[in-house]
Amino acid sequence: MGPLEGLKVLDLTRVLAGPYCTMILADLGADVIKVEMPVKGDDSRHFGPYQKGESAYFMSLNRNKRSIVLDLKSPEGKATLKALLLKMDVVVENFRPGTMEKLGFGYEDIKAYHPGIIYAASSGFGHTGPYSQRPAYDGVVQAMGGIMSITGQEGGKPTRVGPSVGDINAGMFTAIGILAALNHRNKTGVGQKVDVAMLDSQVAILENAIARYVVTGEVPGPAGNKHASIVPFEPFETADGEIMIAAGNDNLWRLFCQVAGLETLAEDPRFATNPKRLEHYKALKPLIDEVILKRTTAEWQRLLDDAGVPNGPINSVDKVIVNEQVLAREMIVEVEHPVAGRLKMPGIPIKLSATPGEIHSPAPTLGQHTEEVLKEFLGD
Amino acid sequence: MGPLEGLKVLDLTRVLAGPYCTMILADLGADVIKVEMPVKGDDSRHFGPYQKGESAYFMSLNRNKRSIVLDLKSPEGKATLKALLLKMDVVVENFRPGTMEKLGFGYEDIKAYHPGIIYAASSGFGHTGPYSQRPAYDGVVQAMGGIMSITGQEGGKPTRVGPSVGDINAGMFTAIGILAALNHRNKTGVGQKVDVAMLDSQVAILENAIARYVVTGEVPGPAGNKHASIVPFEPFETADGEIMIAAGNDNLWRLFCQVAGLETLAEDPRFATNPKRLEHYKALKPLIDEVILKRTTAEWQRLLDDAGVPNGPINSVDKVIVNEQVLAREMIVEVEHPVAGRLKMPGIPIKLSATPGEIHSPAPTLGQHTEEVLKEFLGD
Incomplete structure (x- = not known):
């Protein structure tokens, strides 16, 4: 049918x-x-x-x-x-x-x-x-x-x-x-x-790779796992694995800080906007790393999902085929x-x-x- | 239209x-x-x-x-x-x-x-x-x-x-x-x-990843750049870059050996068939490496193309957009x-x-x- x-x-x-x-x-x-x-x-x-x-x-x-x-x-x-x-x-x-x-x-x-x-x-x-x-x-x-x-x-x-x-x-x-x-x-x-x-x-x-090259003249190399222009938007190590956290805008960044107990970062002017976070990436990254390491992937998933912060575990195939959304x-x-x-x-x-x-x-x-x-x- | x-x-x-x-x-x-x-x-x-x-x-x-x-x-x-x-x-x-x-x-x-x-x-x-x-x-x-x-x-x-x-x-x-x-x-x-x-x-x-996992129970990890079951079928370093060589069957292997001046390998019983080459991969790989390093990517491309051995350079975006086939x-x-x-x-x-x-x-x-x-x- x-x-x-x-x-x-x-x-x-x-x-x-x-x-x-x-x-x-x-x-x-x-x-x-x-x-x-x-x-x-x-x-x-x-x-x-x-x-x-x-x-x-x-x-x-x-x-x-x-x-x-x-x-x-x-x-x-x-x-x-x-x-x-x-x-x-x-x-x-x-x-x-x-x-x-x-x-x-x-x-x-x-x-x-x-x-x-x-x-x-x-x-x-x-x-x-x-x-x-x-x-x-x-x-x-x-x-x-x-x-x-x-x-x-x-x-x-x-x-x-x-x-x-x-x-x-x-x-x-x-x-x-x-x-x-x-x-x-x-x-x-x-x-x-x-x-x-x-x-x-x-x-x-190839998506934006061609556009980027023809406009800037810079030959793009391997993209890595983190977003080129949004922070934080990459996998972080947890107590038992990794989790992809994608705080795509300033509002999601503040939500993320609340969930992670990083309210001080949310108030820090170095990290107030995405361009600022991109500029101060090297200072910011270890501060997030430290916190994420303290909980398991499943714990972070639950916390971030409840708050509406886009995230996801890096699922291996055994996890993919039993994922509740995939099955639904x-x-x-x-x-x-x-x-x-x-x-x-x-x-x-x-x-x-x-x-x-x-x-x-x-x-x-x-x-x-x-x-x-x-x-x-x-x-x- | x-x-x-x-x-x-x-x-x-x-x-x-x-x-x-x-x-x-x-x-x-x-x-x-x-x-x-x-x-x-x-x-x-x-x-x-x-x-x-x-x-x-x-x-x-x-x-x-x-x-x-x-x-x-x-x-x-x-x-x-x-x-x-x-x-x-x-x-x-x-x-x-x-x-x-x-x-x-x-x-x-x-x-x-x-x-x-x-x-x-x-x-x-x-x-x-x-x-x-x-x-x-x-x-x-x-x-x-x-x-x-x-x-x-x-x-x-x-x-x-x-x-x-x-x-x-x-x-x-x-x-x-x-x-x-x-x-x-x-x-x-x-x-x-x-x-x-x-x-x-x-x-x-996901292609064969799911099939492989459900049948073997082994969770597939990062696949790397080489083919899981065919040898040689991976990128090799040349004098000025890398080239992907894909000798997908025993006939292509013999052609490759001729082109590369590796006739002795073609006659070596350790490397006569694909299962053999897979078994003796560790012995074979450095022998090929050594030869490929001696010419540039463009030289290997020409030689391998003339012989009909599947191959290709690992093109960066600047090369892709001027490739003659892409343009044609x-x-x-x-x-x-x-x-x-x-x-x-x-x-x-x-x-x-x-x-x-x-x-x-x-x-x-x-x-x-x-x-x-x-x-x-x-x-x-």
Whole structure:
């Protein structure tokens, strides 16, 4: 019962950027038919760790999809693919540019017999430009796209972002492109090609780093954990861990001082306004440090929450998946897989009131739906 | 000429998550009317650095939009807002939950007179759950959502991701939600509410961290810069900087050895397969280090590119904005602002063949289009 119910998506993607995109579509109700190569299937079926022999990685990215096996190099496989494509609204692939053309299924090939198709391609460097044919991995585009250069401890080394945001953001932009193209098609009947590059996606999320550089001429380095222009706005060590405290304005600063028993600081003219606190940061920081160390993270959380001062613990993954807000929002769901049993994974981050979408089925086993899908779309 | 041409969006958002969402819609052709408070406008108009007095931050997030000024607390402002809403397809806001209700413009209020409206809300913790009313900043949700705990140097401290991915990913999921809801509305005429939380969005992009933890019971720490299971796949120091080398399989390993003059390593049984290289990492790493140090990053890039070994420099922002692929993909554009003059900013990462979208106008000055918009939508 999602907003994309009835949308038919042929999914030729593997591993991450593409499957993340098609997972979003499937979660929102699209009928996603994942085409896998015989025997081996999606490479990520072979990425550990495994639960009862099934890849947890694969299962967490391919729920709600059906799997069919086709050998795209054989004439029979090609014929079946073409017949299926004619029944589809969208096809998504994340091969290296040129691969689909070699198989005979480039956008221009498909468009010739199905002008309404939305053909979405996610690739490392995109389908145009001098690097187009180069292979890329998440680590490479995180390095080249600038995000590593501004992530890391202050004065420290450029640092890779933990999750593969090179792939994930490309998958998200591909989903946006497909849905925007769908709006155009709903009105005109005309399909088109959606070309999203992992590198481009990194540039698009650099936020103020580009603006700051072009205006000031200063090359931004690793941003560290503290806010560049607001004080206090950083993690502090507690008796048993760390807590992020974000007193975003002078009012929150005074509230914070009350909660922390630092009323004298609130009255100190050196710290009265944010520009002042920024100026006297070196004097202020140790005074706050000393107090925060005296209580546990949970105690500070309770005190600050009661006072309305933005704060949060630096949760490790074990804490994230039991957090009461995360659970209340159904952002951790448990999916029952026929082989692997129950597996926890992230829920759907887009909450819709009328057609909320749902996680209706676990990731498919390899070729689980070949017969069913071929019968359904191509008859007997 | 974007795929969303004709889509009318009333934009009540400020600073980042919301404006990033509506920028995506505007880049793809939607008519985005940004409603700002009198005198002050969007808070981010006051974020430095400035170019001729105009905020570069604001300008890079609000291109392609029109600005009108309305005092939403006055009866006249409320009446105008209501009249405008009746002409809109979408309204987007990123206030703290409850704010719109207090103003008399909660989803249920608007729905009563405009059931077709798509009402999108982006907030820190979402419109439901025990933390719903709490304030949040990017730093807080990066801390609570787990991404900090898996980002950082190996064995080092949890590290905030440089760009505000807590906001940006929420903005992207909100855009996806709006476009999915639009598809449903195009078919049924029925609108709905789209509720996206920054915290939820962080959980949704944790990738394999959750899968790894739930299967193995091991809490993942900062991931470091090297790949967990592929060798070599990390940055190496060169004569003048660093280069990311990603030899993702045994074939690429042998190619890399040829290029690097390390043929003896390619023949060494300790390093013949990826599992072997992982096992003998400590012996292998210094042997590669020694060789890579002998040439500059640019020299290695050329050699590795010629051989087809995935690699990339760790580009700082000054390098990113002049990279030939980035420029070929029009991922850095220059926009002429009537006051600030020319400013470089990221281009559109979604490349569409039929309706590509465009950057047709700079960010508006405060209230630049009030008269024009009111005349256009509400007559004289």
